[in-house]
Amino acid sequence: MQQSDSVESVKGIGEKTAQMLAKLEIFTVGDLLHHYPRDYEVYELPVPIANLREGSVMAIEAGIATFAEVKRMKGLTVVSCNAQDMSGTIRLTWFNQVYLKNVLKRGTHYIFRGRIVRKGAALVMDQPKIYKKEEYRILLHVLQPIYPLTAGLTNRALQKAANQALCLLEAGEDYLPKRIVKQNKLISQKAALGEIHFPKSMETMLDARKRLVFDEFFRFAVCLRKQKESRLLEKNHFLIKETETCRQFLQSLPYQLTAGQEEALKDIRKDMTGEYTMNRLLQGDVGSGKTVLAEYALLLAATNGYQGCIMAPTEVLARQHYESMRAAFEPLGVRVELLVGSMGAAAKKAACARIAGHEADVVIGTHALIQEKVLYDKLALVITDEQHRFGVRQRESLAGKGEYVHVLVMSATPIPRTLAIVLYGDLDVSLIKELPAERLPIKNCVVGTSYRPTAFRFIAKQVQEGRQAYVICPMVEQSEEIEAENVTEYTRRLREELPEQVTVEALHGKQKAVLKNDLMEQFAQGKIQVLVSTTVVEVGVNVPNATVMMIEDAERFGLAQLHQLRGRVGRGAHQSYCIFVNGSQDEKARERLEIMNRSNDGFYIAGEDLKLRGPGDVFGVRQSGEMQFELADIYRDADMLTAANAAAEGLTQEEYLHVCSEIGIKSEKVFH
Numbered sequence: 001m002q003q004s005d006s007v008e009s010v011k012g013i014g015e016k017t018a019q020m021l022a023k024l025e026i027f028t029v030g031d032l033l034h035h036y037p038r039d040y041e042v043y044e045l046p047v048p049i050a051n052l053r054e055g056s057v058m059a060i061e062a063g064i065a066t067f068a069e070v071k072r073m074k075g076l077t078v079v080s081c082n083a084q085d086m087s088g089t090i091r092l093t094w095f096n097q098v099y100l101k102n103v104l105k106r107g108t109h110y111i112f113r114g115r116i117v118r119k120g121a122a123l124v125m126d127q128p129k130i131y132k133k134e135e136y137r138i139l140l141h142v143l144q145p146i147y148p149l150t151a152g153l154t155n156r157a158l159q160k161a162a163n164q165a166l167c168l169l170e171a172g173e174d175y176l177p178k179r180i181v182k183q184n185k186l187i188s189q190k191a192a193l194g195e196i197h198f199p200k201s202m203e204t205m206l207d208a209r210k211r212l213v214f215d216e217f218f219r220f221a222v223c224l225r226k227q228k229e230s231r232l233l234e235k236n237h238f239l240i241k242e243t244e245t246c247r248q249f250l251q252s253l254p255y256q257l258t259a260g261q262e263e264a265l266k267d268i269r270k271d272m273t274g275e276y277t278m279n280r281l282l283q284g285d286v287g288s289g290k291t292v293l294a295e296y297a298l299l300l301a302a303t304n305g306y307q308g309c310i311m312a313p314t315e316v317l318a319r320q321h322y323e324s325m326r327a328a329f330e331p332l333g334v335r336v337e338l339l340v341g342s343m344g345a346a347a348k349k350a351a352c353a354r355i356a357g358h359e360a361d362v363v364i365g366t367h368a369l370i371q372e373k374v375l376y377d378k379l380a381l382v383i384t385d386e387q388h389r390f391g392v393r394q395r396e397s398l399a400g401k402g403e404y405v406h407v408l409v410m411s412a413t414p415i416p417r418t419l420a421i422v423l424y425g426d427l428d429v430s431l432i433k434e435l436p437a438e439r440l441p442i443k444n445c446v447v448g449t450s451y452r453p454t455a456f457r458f459i460a461k462q463v464q465e466g467r468q469a470y471v472i473c474p475m476v477e478q479s480e481e482i483e484a485e486n487v488t489e490y491t492r493r494l495r496e497e498l499p500e501q502v503t504v505e506a507l508h509g510k511q512k513a514v515l516k517n518d519l520m521e522q523f524a525q526g527k528i529q530v531l532v533s534t535t536v537v538e539v540g541v542n543v544p545n546a547t548v549m550m551i552e553d554a555e556r557f558g559l560a561q562l563h564q565l566r567g568r569v570g571r572g573a574h575q576s577y578c579i580f581v582n583g584s585q586d587e588k589a590r591e592r593l594e595i596m597n598r599s600n601d602g603f604y605i606a607g608e609d610l611k612l613r614g615p616g617d618v619f620g621v622r623q624s625g626e627m628q629f630e631l632a633d634i635y636r637d638a639d640m641l642t643a644a645n646a647a648a649e650g651l652t653q654e655e656y657l658h659v660c661s662e663i664g665i666k667s668e669k670v671f672h
Ligand code: ADP
Pocket: 255, 256, 257, 258, 261, 284, 285, 286, 287, 288, 289, 290, 291, 292, 412, 436, 437, 540, 542, 544, 571
């Protein structure tokens, strides 16, 4: 068996399961093995009913003492019965599982495991899982993996599949040279995979994680090495000079560039007109004004007779760039083309034809479309916006692609210099340190849900003054499993609570792209005043007139993500506000949110977040900001990143080639 074999070669996985696995991007046995648990569950010995505690998940061994009752309540079917042991009795309840009526026979004994909640005066076990005694014994004291799931796929099914795949895994050779394994005190890859899925203990899980984190970083570092080698001092074969149009563009800006923007501009100009091709990272916190520099670079290419493209991680952002660049460039005689997924096939084809025929000078679109399908006439510049959102895979995929064009990547996440050197070691860096001068710092508050009426009044007042607001909810619609605010309900409620003339609309990922774009456009034009949204607005969106960002269930988001969301306001001259609503009673959650309250500085926030998370807390809310690896976290595992990078750099040529072929780094050309 090889890791590249299809998942269907695993016992018990048929076509149907394979289809569901595909939704999780699991296609091969390797994908399955690297679909890591997001957490573990510990099964403990059953306790006497009298010892049950409210709020925790516990197991009891008990007999069913009453007939199962079926009731209908608010559209749900509730099955319930009493369970009894020597110490007492407790009510068990299930939703929408009518078939249990026939399972729960009076007098039979089971182990029930579920969350203990209070209903009125009594404690109830909510939705318990039912086990036979022998079944439960197997689970006892072993950490049981909990996987990220998709509809139709149960955790048990994934556990089974992982277990089967592990059985197929042959011991084989480790692809890592022995000395590297030894130096870094790593366990073998096979052992690590076994332990990450079914750890014997917390310690062995951490050892496994260490090995797999090392692997992720090492793979990444090898890709970078490849990239560096192929790019080293590529001759600039484009004839590019500063043009009158570029000067005009800069002069017509309605504001003065900040010192950081000026410096970056000089760097870009020097690169593109210089002797070697540009490979530059432009780093600047949200709102620091990176777009205008991308525009400058695109103009520089276009007015010298070349083409340039800019890739955005979301369609919403691509369209926004399109609208604003079209307005800025067309009067200057520079033609702009859009290429995104929601366009019809005919429109896409026409756009591609114009690009190939050089009837377009600047191309704006989403990553996949631009990178994979487009033939250019004279491409000289590729820009990626919000680079950190593209993830590690895409960055790896650029390795060895043999481009000879100028490359500018833009990223908002501030990372320590030591990490930047590794993560972006192949690039020169321009840093914008300051925000535009006239910006007022965003005012923050962390509040409980009881503050809502006040917040709504505040939003109404801001709207009356001509401003706009975002309200973010974690969910699209109501869910049985997760208790969190949802966009659909919230929109309804806000329409009732806010004065009638205020326009409130809902925006979320389940809507059609056309509708999403339309809503975003209307918000940008001020026709919608309050936008209730999921995190689809997280990256890049720029509506300077919006001054309020209210985030419901803020504790559910990573701090980096909260920082990005907050970055949607404070983009204009008006005072802006961010309201973090803590939907939990949890003290730790409050502490984390206080970090956001204290600072608007992304760099500081990332550091404080890390301090709060203890060493065992590897599955807490993830940093969703920079460079999402699978298990690895660049902040937490910074030492490992450095070690893996050193190991990759230190490979002999022979080892290097061997490793490249083992981890499947190929050379292919993407930009034509
Ligand atoms: P980001 O760096 O997050 O991509 P943008 O480029 O979208 O930020 O810029 C945010 C807002 O700031 C935009 O409305 C832009 O027009 C404005 N802006 C950019 N540079 C300046 C500046 N030097 N002075 C004032 N406003 C600026």
